[in-house]
Amino acid sequence: MKAQRLSAFILSLSVMLLDAQAGASPRSAKIEFNREIRPVLSDACFHCHGPDKNERKAGLRLDIREEALKATQSGEFPIVPGQPEKSELIRRITTTDSEDRMPPPKAHKTLTAAQMDLLRQWIAQGAEYETHWAFQPVQRPPVPSMHSHPVDAFIRHRLAARKLRAAPEADRVTLIRRVTLDLTGLPPTPSEVDAFVNDTAPGAYERVVNRLLASPHYGERMALDWLDAARYADTNGYQVDRDRTLHAWRDWVIRAFNENKPFDQFTIEQIAGDLLPNATVEQRVATGFNRNHMINEEGGVTPEEFLAEYTADRVETTATVWLAQTFNCARCHDHKFDPFTQRDFYSLKAFFHNVSENGAGDYDKAANVSSPPFLPLPTPDRLERIDAIKAEIEKARQDQSPESKEQLTKLTKSLKDEESAIPVTLVMDEAKPRDTFILRRGVFDQPGEKVTAATPAALPLMQAGVPLNRLGLALWLVDPANPLPARVTVNRYWQMLFGTGLVRTAEDFGSQGEPPSHPELIDWLASEFISSGWDTKSMLRLLVTSATYQQSSKLNPKAHELDPDNRWLARGPRFRLQGEFVRDQALAASGLLIPKIGGPSVKPYHPPGLYEQVVNQKDNPKATYTQDKGEALYRRSLYTYWKRSVPHPAMLLFDAPFRETCTLRRPRTNTPLQALNLLNDPTYVEAARLLGQRMMREGGTSIESRLSQGFRLITARLPRRAEMRILTAALKRSVLEFQADPAGAESLLKVGETAADGALNVAELAAYTTLASTLLNLDETVTRQ
Incomplete structure (x- = not known):
């Protein structure tokens, strides 16, 4: 009982202090409804007093101003513009009476003192509403004149208002790795890095961007x-x-x-x-x-x-x-x-x-034709074979001999086999x-x-x-x-390049979603997208050629303190690669990647026994995972066979969705399983061996030059002195260990379908393999920065 009285006293005191603060220092800046008020009302009030007429309580609707100003069934006025002291909304959110308090205790939602103060000040200012920002027509706002690039003009206008400064431009090696990963999902080659670093002519970066946008990748x-x-x-x-x-x-x-x-x-x-x-x-x-x-x-x-x-x-x-x-x-x-x-x-x-x-x-029926409508997609070669068989069938029908009848039976079966083998695709x-x-x-x-x-x-x-x-x-x-599709689309492109959208909730532009960090910028980009003829490459080119995109991602303590989530973009964004690109990067750096575009999905390495534990083989006895051989093992991850009940586990570990429903924003987790996968999955062990072979074959004769070669293939840069000392010591230690354990070295080199280079020293190659595995596991390797 004492605790209850004490809680009630503290709550009453909080409300009194809030009243005093509100009366003593009214806010002079105009409160923005969409940015500051709507999120509070949506989270705390709209569930019972919003658009859903069937669940609306007390006949009160707060999402529309005209309704919020009307008297309720009991005669009170929820909002009296300019008079918070007469507004039932304020009384209800500040009362200590649990029977009257809103939101009610059973809702498990409590407004903070700051939120209550904000609502009070808003009503004092006249309780003006706005149409939800995302439903307003797209209008092209004027570009702030402080910078030549429109994206930078909007970003730096906000930075200046918050007394923040943009970071310097990233170094060229970082920049080409960043933009290459962002636009192709693959790392740049050492020759591409060198060409950009050594290109001193104006427009060097723009030429890189144009090359990447023209790449089939x-x-x-x-x-x-x-x-x-x-x-x-x-x-x-x-x-x-x-x-x-x-x-x-x-x-x-x-x-x-x-x-x-x-x-x-x-x-x-x-x-x-x-x-x-x-x-x-x-x-x-x-x-x-x-x-x-x-x-x-x-x-x-x-x-x-x-x-x-x-x-x-x-x-x-x-x-x-x-x-x-x-x-x-x-x-x-x-x-x-x-x-x-x-x-x-x-x-x-x-x-x-x-x-x-x-x-x-x-x-x-076969699964691919069990759910029409579908569209047959015969190749020209198959059509030619079918036409030839049909001609033979017609010829056999003209001949009544026993031999022709037997041939007709065989031809009819051949025609059926050819037609049933025609690939189909589901359509509307x-x-x-x-x-x-x-x-x-x-x-x-x-x-x-x-x-x-x-x-x-x-x-x-x-x-x-x-x-x-x-x-x-x-x-x-x-x-x-x-008003929505252009905004929604440019926001996803921003999310792709900056890690987080201007609207963080890319899948929800509604009242429960977050408002845009830069509302004028998202509208300008949407307007530009439409006026360009909905040109995706033009929009991406615009974004990646901004100074905002090209900033260094190194942390600035002051900026981090003022903007820990980097929403104002005082530095470049840094985030982990998607799982598909982590794998593709390993294949590319090792030289294993097969760059073929398109075609049926492929089945790379997969944990043995996993299928049998998950798949219902009683109803679907043919559902076994038969690993592919040869080049199919090394295709880009985009082409990996995607079974909804058992998506590829290496992709799931890096937060790929099951794809049972639409996903616009993948989460980013950081777990020990990811590192264990990079160390032990046959894909990465084999890639490490091939990367080790490249270091030994292409990196020269010295340890330093070989390690530099491997480091560049993975991170695009050369190792620093301290890093080189650590890597050299680790390599020498591994060589000694594998010299003492030749069986272990042989076992390591047998992982994967490709054969180890027999001309190379077994202990040395095993050591370079473990060193390459370390490189594939670096935070910098799996991070786009």
Whole structure:
């Protein structure tokens, strides 16, 4: 009881001090609703007093000003502009009465004294609201005049306001490694580093950027993030998780980025390529974007249930990728934080509800043809063989001899074999529209009101005259009047290059997401993106040629104290590479990497026995992992076979998603398992051996020159003196250890499919292998800085 009285006294004292502080020193600067007030109200109030009319308490709505100024059912006025002392909102958030206090104790949300003070000051200033920043039209703000590059002008304007200074430019070696990894996902070669370092002519860096944007590996790097967004995998998911064939769509994405297909056309072809006039095979392949969802092939499933799941997945994925809105929250009820209704969700669903697909795959058929619609993709050679067999069949039919009948049987089987071997890819089509209903609580067999295809009411209308089908939806998504897609896309490009988006929550531009750190900059970039013709390469070139991007990432204690998360960008960003690029870098540095573009997915090294522990082999007896041989082992990680129930563990360790749903932002963890993987995975042990061989073969005759060669292949720079001393001592120690343990050396050199170079001394090669393994494990190696 004493503790309760003491707590009540402290709370009352806090409120009194808050009142005194508010009365004594009112804030003079205007409070920004979107930046300062909306996040507080959204987190603490909108769940019960927001857009969801069915869950709204006491008839009070706080997300719209006109509603917040009205008297409540009990007669109080929640907000009285200019008079916080008469505002019921302030009384409720500051009262010590647990029955009246808001948010209520059961909500487990407590406003801080600073937040209560902020709300009080805001009401005192007139309680002005703003349309949520992301829903405001994209307008091109003026560029601050203090710098020639527009990105730098906006960034340094904010830095100056916070008494921060930009870091100096990174050294050239760091810079070329940074931009090469960012734009291709691969490290620069020593010759590329030397060429840039020694190029003193004006425009040297810009020439590097243009070379990288023209590289075929640029499309592979860009595709990786898009595969996460599109939830691409090589299997159907769910319990059976059989193989599917969608790599043709993945290869289309790579080509689209390499060809610099304008992002609006990139969007239209993926959403509705089949509906374009005289649609090409390529445009139909592009629609595989919306067939990347999981497909259930289990026996006894209800088709209607999974048709509802597939269409809901398309709505949620489309809304996340192009609008950065959490539409899944409106599937069962009106959105609790943002102005989207359940009607909006199912009206969007109507655009996707007329595909000639089954709710469940046909397990009696091969997995790649069990879930139509699909598109056959015969090669010219196969078409030629099929035509030749058909001609032979026709000839045999004209001959009634017993020999011809026997030949006809064989030819018919050959034709069937050839046709069944034609690869197919899942696509969209436009079948007879199904009726679409609002599903009560999102349950497939509880239909409510019937709806028709329409875009969300809170966003701009579709242009007059566009068709009410997927093509119309695609055109609406890239309409310059739509405030979201351009902002969302340039933010993801910023996230790709700077580690964190201008809006940190790349997947959520709604009230629960974070506001942009530089609102004027994101609007300028969005406007520039649209006016450039949605030119992705132009946007990336703009970003990487800014001084902001080229800054050193070395920590400045003062800047770190004022801006620990580097949101104001007083230094260059430093972050760990994605798992795919960690592996690709090891393959490239060792010389193992096979640079072939596209084709079916490949199966590299995989922990033995893992499949058998996870995969349901009773229902899917053919689901075994058969490791590839030869060049397929050394393809880029983008092409690694992706099984949803067992994604490649080395990728998962570095935070790759399962790709069951859309992912726009991977987490970054730091665990001991990552280091253990880099030390013991056959991929990295073999890469270390090949890197050791390169050091011995290409690095000259001295230990120092060999170690320098290996260090450069991995980090792009030369080792410092202290580093060289440590590496030299470690190498000499390893040589002695392996000379004393020849069996251990032989065992180490046998890891991997490639044979060790028999001309090299076994103990020395084993020592260089362990040294190379150390280099592959350096923090600097797995970090882009």
